[in-house]
Amino acid sequence: MTETSAFSACPACNAAPLAASVARANSGGGETVLSLPNIHCAGCIRGVEGALLEVPGVKGARVNLSRKRVSIDAGPVEPEALVEVLAEAGYEAQVLDAAMVAAADTDAAGRQLLLRIAVAGFAMMNVMLFSVAVWSGASQATQHMFHWIAAGIAVPALFFSAQVFVTSAWGAVKHGRLNMDVPISLAIILATGLSVYETAAGGERVYFDAALSLTFFLLAGRYLDHRTRMAARSASQELSALESPRAVRVTDGAREHVNVADLAVGDEVLVSAGMRIPVDGTVIKGASDIDRALLTGESLAVAVAEGDALSAGEENISAPLHLRVTAVGEDTTLRRMAAMIETAENARSRYTALADRAAKVYAPVVHLLALVTFIGWIAWDGNIAHALNVAISVLIITCPCALGLAVPAVMTAATGRLFRKGLLVKDATALERLAEVDSVVFDKTGTLTTGRAVVDGAALSDDDMAVLASLADASEHPVSKAIAAALPGGLARVELTDVSEHPGKGVEAIWNGRRVRLGHGSWVGAEGSPAFAVDGQAPVVLPFTETLREGTGEMVARLKGEGVPMSVLSGDSAAATGRVAALLDIDDCAEVTPAEKVAEVERLRETGRKVLMVGDGLNDAAALRAAHASMSPASALDASRTASDIVILGQNLTEIPEAIFTARSARRRVLENFAIAAGYNCIAIPIAVLGHASPLAAAIAMSTSSITVLLNAMRLR
Amino acid sequence: MNVLFILVPVSLFLAGLALWFFLWTLKSNQYDDLDGDAWRILADDDGPRPEEDDRG
Numbered sequence: 142m143t144e145t146s147a148f149s150a151c152p153a154c155n156a157a158p159l160a161a162s163v164a165r166a167n168s169g170g171g172e173t174v175l176s177l178p179n180i181h182c183a184g185c186i187r188g189v190e191g192a193l194l195e196v197p198g199v200k201g202a203r204v205n206l207s208r209k210r211v212s213i214d215a216g217p218v219e220p221e222a223l224v225e226v227l228a229e230a231g232y233e234a235q236v237l238d239a240a241m242v243a244a245a246d247t248d249a250a251g252r253q254l255l256l257r258i259a260v261a262g263f264a265m266m267n268v269m270l271f272s273v274a275v276w277s278g279a280s281q282a283t284q285h286m287f288h289w290i291a292a293g294i295a296v297p298a299l300f301f302s303a304q305v306f307v308t309s310a311w312g313a314v315k316h317g318r319l320n321m322d323v324p325i326s327l328a329i330i331l332a333t334g335l336s337v338y339e340t341a342a343g344g345e346r347v348y349f350d351a352a353l354s355l356t357f358f359l360l361a362g363r364y365l366d367h368r369t370r371m372a373a374r375s376a377s378q379e380l381s382a383l384e385s386p387r388a389v390r391v392t393d394g395a396r397e398h399v400n401v402a403d404l405a406v407g408d409e410v411l412v413s414a415g416m417r418i419p420v421d422g423t424v425i426k427g428a429s430d431i432d433r434a435l436l437t438g439e440s441l442a443v444a445v446a447e448g449d450a451l452s453a454g455e456e457n458i459s460a461p462l463h464l465r466v467t468a469v470g471e472d473t474t475l476r477r478m479a480a481m482i483e484t485a486e487n488a489r490s491r492y493t494a495l496a497d498r499a500a501k502v503y504a505p506v507v508h509l510l511a512l513v514t515f516i517g518w519i520a521w522d523g524n525i526a527h528a529l530n531v532a533i534s535v536l537i538i539t540c541p542c543a544l545g546l547a548v549p550a551v552m553t554a555a556t557g558r559l560f561r562k563g564l565l566v567k568d569a570t571a572l573e574r575l576a577e578v579d580s581v582v583f584d585k586t587g588t589l590t591t592g593r594a595v596v597d598g599a600a601l602s603d604d605d606m607a608v609l610a611s612l613a614d615a616s617e618h619p620v621s622k623a624i625a626a627a628l629p630g631g632l633a634r635v636e637l638t639d640v641s642e643h644p645g646k647g648v649e650a651i652w653n654g655r656r657v658r659l660g661h662g663s664w665v666g667a668e669g670s671p672a673f674a675v676d677g678q679a680p681v682v683l684p685f686t687e688t689l690r691e692g693t694g695e696m697v698a699r700l701k702g703e704g705v706p707m708s709v710l711s712g713d714s715a716a717a718t719g720r721v722a723a724l725l726d727i728d729d730c731a732e733v734t735p736a737e738k739v740a741e742v743e744r745l746r747e748t749g750r751k752v753l754m755v756g757d758g759l760n761d762a763a764a765l766r767a768a769h770a771s772m773s774p775a776s777a778l779d780a781s782r783t784a785s786d787i788v789i790l791g792q793n794l795t796e797i798p799e800a801i802f803t804a805r806s807a808r809r810r811v812l813e814n815f816a817i818a819a820g821y822n823c824i825a826i827p828i829a830v831l832g833h834a835s836p837l838a839a840a841i842a843m844s845t846s847s848i849t850v851l852l853n854a855m856r857l858r
Numbered sequence: 859m860n861v862l863f864i865l866v867p868v869s870l871f872l873a874g875l876a877l878w879f880f881l882w883t884l885k886s887n888q889y890d891d892l893d894g895d896a897w898r899i900l901a902d903d904d905g906p907r908p909e910e911d912d913r914g
Contacts, residue, residue, distance in 0.1 A: 183897035206894030255884055263877040270869060283862070290866065 173215040175223060175234040180209055185232065192230035193223060210237065221387070221398055236387055251367055257302040258360045264298030265353040267291075269840075272350040276837050288340040288347050295349035296333065303329045303356045305363060321500040321541055324507050328540035329355060331533045346530065351537055351839040358847040359545040366549035369556050370569055388412075388419040391463065401469075408466045412457045414622075421473045422464030424449050432456040434586045436759045454759065459622045492769075494570045495811055496548040503541055511535045514830050531832045537839050538829040539822055543846040547814035550854035555807035558857065563791035564772075564800050571786035574770040576808035577751045578801060581700060582742060582764070584756030585711035585721055588774060589794075590687040595627045597686040601673075607633045608652050609673055609683075612659045615640045616648040621659065624671060624683065647671070687721065692795035697725045699798040710738050712760050738764035755797065757781055772797065803857075810857055814850045821846040 177189060186204045189211055193202035201214040211234075213223060220236040227234040271287040279287060303326070310326035313319060332352040339347050389411040390399045396411060401419045404410065409425065412418055418431075430442040433455050442458055445451065451464065452474035468474070511532045518528035556566040566572060583589050598606055610632040613625040637650040637657070647660010655676040658665045665672040667680040674680035700707060708728040711718040715731040722729030730741065742764045745752045754761070754768035757777035762784045765771040771785040774794075782788055787800065825842045828834055883889070 183900045186894060186897060187901060204894060205891040206897060207891045252884065255889070256881070259877060259880045259884070263873055267870060267873050286862075294870075 173213045173218075173220045173223065174210055174237045175213065175220065175227070176210050176237050177204070177227075177232055177234055179233050180204065180206065188230055189227060189232055192226055192232075196223065196226055199223075219398060251364070251371055254305070254360060254364045254367055257305065258357065258364060260298050261302040261353060261357040261360055264294050264302075265350065265357050267294050268350045268353055272347075272836065272840065275347075284345075285343055291347065291349045292337060292340045295353055296337065299329065299333055299352060299356060302360060303352075306356075306359065319500070319504040321496065321504065321545060324504050324536070325355070325359060325540060325545065327508075328352075328536045332537045335530065335533050346534075346836055348534075348537055348836050348839060351836060351843055354840060354843050354847075355537075355540055355542050358542050358843070362546040362549045365546075365553040366569075369549070369553050369566075404466055404469050406466050406469060410464045410466055411461060412464060413461045414457055414459055416457055418451050418453055418455045418457060418464070420464075420466050421450070421452050421468035422466045424451065424462055425465045426463035427461055429460040429462050430458045432458050434758065459626070492570055492574055494548070495573055495808075495815075496544070499544060499547075499815055500541075503544065507536065507539045507541075510539065510826065510830070517830075518832070527832075531829070531834075534832075534834040534839065535826070535829040538825045538834050538842060540843075541818065542843050543818035543821065543850045544815065546847055546850050546854075547818060548811055550851050551807050551810045551814065551857060554854050554857040555803055559787075559796075559800055559803055562796045562799060563789065564796055565788040565790055566786070567788060568786045571770060572804040572807050573811075574751075574786070575753065575801060575804035578705075578753040578770050578804075580706045580745060580750045581708075581753045581755065581797075582745070582768070583707065583709050583727075584754075584758060584761045585709050585718055586687070586713055587757040587776065588690075588755055588761075589693055589709065589721055589725070590689055595629060595686060595688055596624065597684040598629050600684040601681070603633075604635075605673070605675060605678075607635045608637075608657050608675060609659065611635050611637050611652075612640075612648060612650055612657060612673075615650060616642060616659070618642065618648065621648060624659070627685070687717065689721070689724065690793050692793035694725060696794045696797050697727060700801075703798065703801075705801075710741055710764070712758070735760040735763055739767050742767045753801070754785075755794070756785075772800075807857060810854055814853055817849050817853060818846055821849075 177185075180186070180189065186206060189204050190202045193199050193211070193213055196218060198216045198218045199213060200216055202211055204211045215223060224234045224236060268291045271291045275284050275287055306322045306329065307326045309320065310322035313323060329352050332348040332355075336347045336349050336352070339345070387398050388401050388404060389396050390404065391409045391411050404420055410420065410422060414429070424445055424447050426447065428444070428446040431445050431451060432442050436452065436454055445462075450467070451462075454474075514535050515528050515532035518531050519525060522528075552569070552572060555572055559566055596606075596609070601609065606628070610625070610628050611634045613621045613628065614634070615637055616622075635652055637652050640648065640650040642648050643660065643664070645661070646664040647658060649656065649658045649660075651657070652675070657676070658674045658680075660671060662668060662672045662682065665674045665680045667674065667682050672680050672682050697707065706728075708730065709718060709722045709725075710730050710733050711721075712733060712735075713731060718729050718731035733741070738761060742752050742754060746767075746769070751769040754765050754771045755773070756762075756765055756771075757773050758781060761773075762781045765773065765781055765784040770787075772787045772789055773781045773785040774789045775782075775791075777785075777788075789796065821842055825834070825838070828838065888895075
């Protein structure tokens, strides 16, 4: 025993310094962590590490493929420089907030659980050895000695490992509730107590092995559950860290990268083209176009110039802007709107998890059964000791071991499967709720469409498109650059002469002896802006349109094949929404406010529908919360991603039907697992009630039901 | 039955060894990146050797 006592007698002493050293290792100074959302193989690992190690000043780089990130001992090198190095090597990378990463990394609870599993497993294997000897006929002195050794191993191991259940059960009982941990703890405590008594009294029925295997299997279920939650939590923390954690502050002409949290009202900030605006502010220098799609659902970019106010979360498209900060942190428009969303009623809190529903039925039944057995046996033969013994064996046999594994085993398999398909499940009950979904509501801008407007090539002749492209290329004006970026790829260019910029109006040139103009409507002679004209032809307002995300049509067709009704709710204009809806052949409702979106989702709920809401904008966030289940693309705003259950990491929506099917088959497996567990109990309970339950029968029932449930869960793959 | 007095401690010792081994793997962060390590074994080279190896 001396070899093992260092671990089993006081594992907490080993665990505490362990957790501390992990915390030290992860919060180490000078370490940079980058998120690598697209890496997936050995080639990526080598590519990323190789590229980083070639940067002078970088001392070490280690990719973690499971968490899709790289830790870099970067020394004095700025994280932004490393992101550029990786972008050149072909890997998308984002800087993560070190504090958030450290919090997500120190998974002390997970290590504690693993430690408890290890101790329970070790004790179970050894006690099982002695039990087998006893069942195969060891008697008298040998049996007695084996019982004592088993007690010596089992009691401290149980004391350490089973704490998890007892603490949770005590918490429930204190508040007058019954959860699954109450029958579990009762069974473990009573089994241990009874066995210790029997050992001391030299009796024959000792349940140490049953108590330990119970603890071991249930801890395994608990660990799977924990891992699913942790993966989801750390991923959503990383996603929130993506929300422009860094900004470029300009002080007396000098630029420096700072954390957004360090900015103060009155600072000057530079936002380059393509970046999200980090804080609320007023433009003090520059002119550009702003994409407000995420905040309002508008699909067209808005031109801004000096003096215009911008809010955090908008995207700067075309040219660098200098902003004077007017609000930071919790005061930004974005945060205030997010706080408003918090008050929307949450579907998650309305839903009761399958496991809890099972526990609500199961726990009272089991306790009543044991009580009835106890009273019945007293009435039958009047022997209180024997009646107690039988009642305890009923509790042990009916202990919901398989029930504890039924849900987490299936959910681990299902979330793992969805993760490989690029869907991140963020909430523990998300899949159960998704399985019940029978109608889908989509947002338009940024969800069904890519959220970026493009010039509709069909409305102009090929020649005109070529002229337009050349004209936009020739101009340095931000609006021209935005138009150049919004043109479809692969356009031909033509030769232009005498290119001249007219400030505040547009750009003009000569093509084949004809004057061509691109610019403000009044200058070009059209009704709206921006407009385009070729001498001799009627001027046209540039026709903007949106492109659907890849695979959207296929996704809609599959859901239609399943008979799931769909609709589009958009804050955009009726024309733009109607066009997308007609293209996909689904119902639409345009120009809806965020509150109307919630109202529509609530209305569907009241008609008995279980709605899946898919959206990305801040105007969708409240509706995402109110819907029975919700999804948002990874490009969505933090507030929307927080509100939704599942984040779609890829660029297209084809996996939505897949996710619903996986969720449904997971739900079927969970129910099958409940049936299996109940089936074992139906056989075991009569045997136990009649007083024929031996420790051997308890051990067999326990292990076989747990293993059957695990195997059934694995069929999901 | 005297053989038990040798076999029981031996079996306990071996199981204790397994437990210790598991705790060691836990302590040295070997469960942090299961996917990455599975791929890394396929890499052709082991990278530059640590310095003390080069002296030999």
